[in-house]
Amino acid sequence: MDSNKSRREFLQAGLALPAVGIAASGGLNNFLQESPKVVYRTLGNTGLKVTGVGYGIGFNPVPEAVARAIDLGINYYDTSRDYGESEAIFAKVIKGKRDKIVIATKSPSRKKEDILNDLDTSLKALETDHVDIWHLHARDVPTSIPDEAIEAMRECKKSGKARFIGFSCHDPNRMADFAIENKFDVVQTTYSFPIGGFYRNKAVEKLHAAGIGVIAMKVVVGLTGLNLKSFDNPSASARSASEFSDKTVAENGPLAGIKWVLNNPAIGTTVPHMKTIPEVETNFRAMSEPFAPADEKLLYVMNEQIRPDYCRMCYTCSGACPKGMPVTDVLRFLAYNDFAGNFHQARTNFRDLAKEIRDIRCSDCSSCAVECPNGVHVQARLVRAQSILA
Numbered sequence: 001m002d003s004n005k006s007r008r009e010f011l012q013a014g015l016a017l018p019a020v021g022i023a024a025s026g027g028l029n030n031f032l033q034e035s036p037k038v039v040y041r042t043l044g045n046t047g048l049k050v051t052g053v054g055y056g057i058g059f060n061p062v063p064e065a066v067a068r069a070i071d072l073g074i075n076y077y078d079t080s081r082d083y084g085e086s087e088a089i090f091a092k093v094i095k096g097k098r099d100k101i102v103i104a105t106k107s108p109s110r111k112k113e114d115i116l117n118d119l120d121t122s123l124k125a126l127e128t129d130h131v132d133i134w135h136l137h138a139r140d141v142p143t144s145i146p147d148e149a150i151e152a153m154r155e156c157k158k159s160g161k162a163r164f165i166g167f168s169c170h171d172p173n174r175m176a177d178f179a180i181e182n183k184f185d186v187v188q189t190t191y192s193f194p195i196g197g198f199y200r201n202k203a204v205e206k207l208h209a210a211g212i213g214v215i216a217m218k219v220v221v222g223l224t225g226l227n228l229k230s231f232d233n234p235s236a237s238a239r240s241a242s243e244f245s246d247k248t249v250a251e252n253g254p255l256a257g258i259k260w261v262l263n264n265p266a267i268g269t270t271v272p273h274m275k276t277i278p279e280v281e282t283n284f285r286a287m288s289e290p291f292a293p294a295d296e297k298l299l300y301v302m303n304e305q306i307r308p309d310y311c312r313m314c315y316t317c318s319g320a321c322p323k324g325m326p327v328t329d330v331l332r333f334l335a336y337n338d339f340a341g342n343f344h345q346a347r348t349n350f351r352d353l354a355k356e357i358r359d360i361r362c363s364d365c366s367s368c369a370v371e372c373p374n375g376v377h378v379q380a381r382l383v384r385a386q387s388i389l390a
């Protein structure tokens with residue numbers, strides 16, 4: 001990629017929207033609060049009517065928060081075989097309500113037999129006879145879905161144990177054609193304000209045009225405000241003064257981020273992870289409130305605040321480290337801890353890396369060969385990841 005061109009594109013992407021927001025903003029009190037209501041969207045050619053705000057069940061779901069989401073009418077729930085006991089915990093919450101909700105879960109496996117067994121294990125844990133969507137989990141390159149995995153997925157669908165099949169990925173640019181060629185029904189991908197969205201728009205459009213349902217994940221990870229005071233980072237404390245109160249950031253950052261994602265009609269639903277009832281009730285509003293100038297301004301300010309610390313997963317720096325460091329992946333794992341407060345997931349993912357990658361110490365480099373066009377302090381962030389996750 002022409003790095004000057006890509007840098008120009010990123011800067012344009014980062015600056016274009018907020019300019020409108022700042023000019024049009026009437027202050028911080030105009031976050032809209034109309035009567036929130038359920039708004040459905042259609043998930044590609046599956047025909048499934050899903051709420052624009054779904055729920056990322058993740059590790060250790062909080063039953064009361066999930067129950068509140070179901071009461072409000074949120075109908076899309078995404079989990080995985082990989083998330084410890086989450087399927088079983090979720091199953092207890094949805095008892096008697098199975099017909100009201102769409103369940104998606106995922107297999108970490110690559111071999112046919114394992115994928116078929118994983119589905120049976122998931123059905124047992126979820127106490128249901130079918131899932132609505134059966135994903136392969138975290139497939140970022142076509143070789144991560146071998147022929148036997150495709151065969152297994154088709155068998156799962158044919159048996160009726162899975163109504164539709166898909167995969168989750170962090171970079172749809174590398175996977176969109178593969179999904180279309182192999183007739184997957186849905187793709188779940190990272191998609192967030194602003195770079196993480198703009199970088200993915202072409203692939204998302206392509207999937208949508210092909211009738212593949214697109215589910216946006218990681219929509220709020222950088223926007224919770226958690227990182228600003230949660231770790232001992234001199235640049236973070238220097239940036240902590242802001243015109244937005246902690247409460248505004250905590251409540252409206254995720255809400256604004258979901259609204260921004262839902263502004264793209266090619267997105268079928270979103271799966272923010274939520275831990276509290278107030279979080280669920282606030283994010284619920286994103287379905288029926290318009291994306292307002294105040295939202296735009298807040299996102300712009302937060303984006304500037306997290307700039308040195310939060311990787312936008314644009315993959316521009318892929319292959320730039322001479323030692324083979326998968327920069328985007330490791331920074332994503334660190335974000336699970338620093339931005340989502342999930343140390344367990346961060347460390348589990350880090351420890352799944354090959355030993356030769358885990359053993360790299362970025363503190364041994366006098367300077368870093370990786371230049372981030374989005375202003376992420378790559379070396380400092382990687383040193384932190386290695387110190388807390390290795």
Ligand code: SF4
Pocket residue numbers: 310311312313314315316317318327328331371372373374375376378
């Ligand atoms: S660190 Fe790499 S992947 Fe992350 S935002 Fe910068 S260039 Fe993109």
Ligand code: SF4
Pocket residue numbers: 321322323324325327360361362363365367368369370379382
């Ligand atoms: S600090 Fe060194 S090892 Fe780490 S990413 Fe940069 S070049 Fe690679």
